[in-house]
Amino acid sequence: PSNSPHHRELLEGAEEPPPFVPPEVFQRLQTAESQDTSRKALTPIEEASRVNQRLKAKYEARLARLAPGQACQKTSLSLSLQRQMMENLIIAQARQDALQRKMEERRLRLQEEANRRFAASGTTTAEEREQRVIYANILEYEQDHDWPKQWKANLKKSPDDPTLVSGLVSYLLSCPDHPVMTLLRKHQYRVYNHLYPIISKGRLGSPQLHQGRPQTGFPSTPCPDSALSPPRSFVVTLAETGGAKCPAMPLLVDRENSFEDLEQFLDQLEWEPSHDNSGLNAELTFDPSVQPLREESRELEVKALREHLKAIVKDIHISIDQLLSLCLLSFECLNTANSKDLCVASIEEAFFAPLWSPLLVLFRKVYKDREQAFECSMKRYRDASPEVVGVPLKLFPQDASGQQCSYPYQSAVQELKLLCNDCCPQRKLECIVRTLRNICVCAEDYRCHQEVDSPPKSAAIGADDLLPILSYVALRCDCPQLVSECAALEEFIHEGYLIGEEGYCLTSMQSALAYVESLHTGGALLCTAKLT
Structure with a gap:
């Protein structure tokens, strides 16, 4: 579906972790646009300095024209x-x-207006205070720009025009430079900041990733949301359950490095078979007691990743809700059911554009076992033949020679493959809807070709x-990634x-x-399951 390195499958045999940039670089890339805005007007001091530079240039040019004996006139010009x-x-x-003074008076006036706007809620939480400040910034922005007034006037004339709302x-x-966009970039950076320590390490437990690995850890300026850090409960549990069985394992007490310690622990449990072709050394080296330890460590790893993912998903929902509320405060005309949906769709498209690829890497780490099962069945x-998975004979052609497609339902397969190319949950969901409609x-075409006497418009x-x-x-579709993509859609739709x-x-x-995940295990066919 995509040749992007962000879409590499995180299954056994993955060679390199995706080249995600550090959080500091991500932040610079996201804020680069705001630095390209039109140049602001000069302050009075800056303007006076430029005037004085021009005066000095004229003075020096005039001095150059004076005769050497006109010293008195030079002194007069210098004093002037x-x-x-x-x-x-x-x-x-x-x-x-x-x-x-006028700017400060305006700021206080706008802050008072923002306070009155929020007075009805009567809350004094930190989030509420931050929202008041941002809303005051929005009011200040609208006083310096004309386009919000023009859009409000147009929407007042046609409040139900979806094209106008989306526009x-x-x-x-x-x-x-709008405060809503400033807040959006702030939320994006915080989410990426908490994703990076996990996604930058590639496949957990892979020995080749440890050699010469950079010390990424959490960034030097982490966000204050400690809830998004790797949970301490996971670190303590791992130390308690694994320490007795693996004496070489260090006591894990550092929350920020817990995932690095886990990787080292998994390395210790890795069984490296001997290269002796006789197989004797491999048989003597293998310890059956190691397998339960590896399974237990994998369960602990997934549990920690799930908790990390759960916290990030919650943070994303809160961020989008806050951005929506500020949009509705800025333009009250958007506060209708249809307009809210359009507004959320636009916010999500902008919010997820740089985040979906790193976010999907974390989902794929969590759902790695399911993707592997899917790949085995695939x-x-x-x-x-479609009959193997329970498709009735009347719903696929028995002879593909007369068909335009090389296999049944090829157009639906091609449609579903497009899902991985989008970064917006809503568009991905629309792709699934189109796939089912295509099916x-x-x-209907296959059935009509085989049942000539069938009613023309029956389902x-x-x-x-x-x-x-x-x-x-x-x-x-040949895409195990679909498992994680759909799991992510369930979280964000x-x-x-x-x-x-x-x-x-x-x-x-x-x-x-x-169902596809269970196929390779010899699970019952769907057609059998329907009868039971």
Whole structure:
């Protein structure tokens, strides 16, 4: 689906960790746009300094034209220049002081307006105080720019125009100096800051990654949200359960380095088979008691990763909710059900654009076992007939020679592969919906070709037939990453979508993926499961 290194499969045999940049570089890349905005007006002092530079240049040019005997006139010109330059600076200082007083008065006035806007809630939490400050900054921004007034006027005329609503939010998110965008970049950096220590290390327990590995750890300026740090409970539990069975393992007490210590611990449990072709040394070296330890350490690793992921997902939801509330405060005309949905979609697209790839790496670490199971089934049944996974004979062509596609439901497979190219959850969900619609169209065509007397507009497939076909399409997609992608969608898709067509399609996809994962274990076919 994508040649990007961020989409490399984190399964056995992965060679290198994805080249994600350190948090400090990520922050600079995200804030680069805001530094390219139009140059601000000069302050009165800066303006006076430029005027004085021009005066000095004229004075030097005039001195150069005077004769050597006109020393008195040179002194007069020098005194005149100094007096004029001093007057310019004094006037400029007075103007700047007056301007600062007016700016401070405006800031206090806008802060009072923001306080009145939030007075009804009566809360005094740190989050509430921060929101008041940001809202005051928004009011100040709107006094210095005309475009918010113009958009508000247009929306007042056509409040239900979805194109206008989407255009407003898109324009807002394209202004890097707007307070909402400043807050969005702040949230993005915090999330990435907590993702980086995990995603930068590649596959946990891989010995080749330890040689010459840079000391990444947490950045030197971490965010204050300690809830997103690796949980101490995991560190203590690992020390208690593994220490007695592996004496060489150090006591893990450093929260920031807990995942590095875990990697070293897993290395100690790695069984390196001998290169002796006789197999005798390998047999003598292998210790069956090591296997339970490795399984236990893997369970602890996944538990820690799940807790880390859970905290990051919660932080992302809070961030998007806060950005939405500030957008609604800035433009009250957006405070309708349809406008909110459009607003959230635009915010998510901007928010996830730089974060989805590193976020997906963490999901793939958590769901690594499921992806491996999916891959095992995929290798075994990828080229199997649809009948093997329970697709009825009437819903796929028996002779592919007369078909435009090289295998059944190829167009649906190609559609599903596009899911990995997007970075926005909403667009990924739309891709799944299109895949299921494509399946229905193909199934109708196949059935009509085989059942000439069938009613022309009857439904070709029901829910019982859709799941086997979707499983076949997932097998053909050749993308174990789908397991983690859909798990991420479940976390980030809003509840409102989960009760409609989108939710039905996502649930169907999850069921199909779970079935494919069980295929290689000899699980019952779907057609058999339907009868029970």
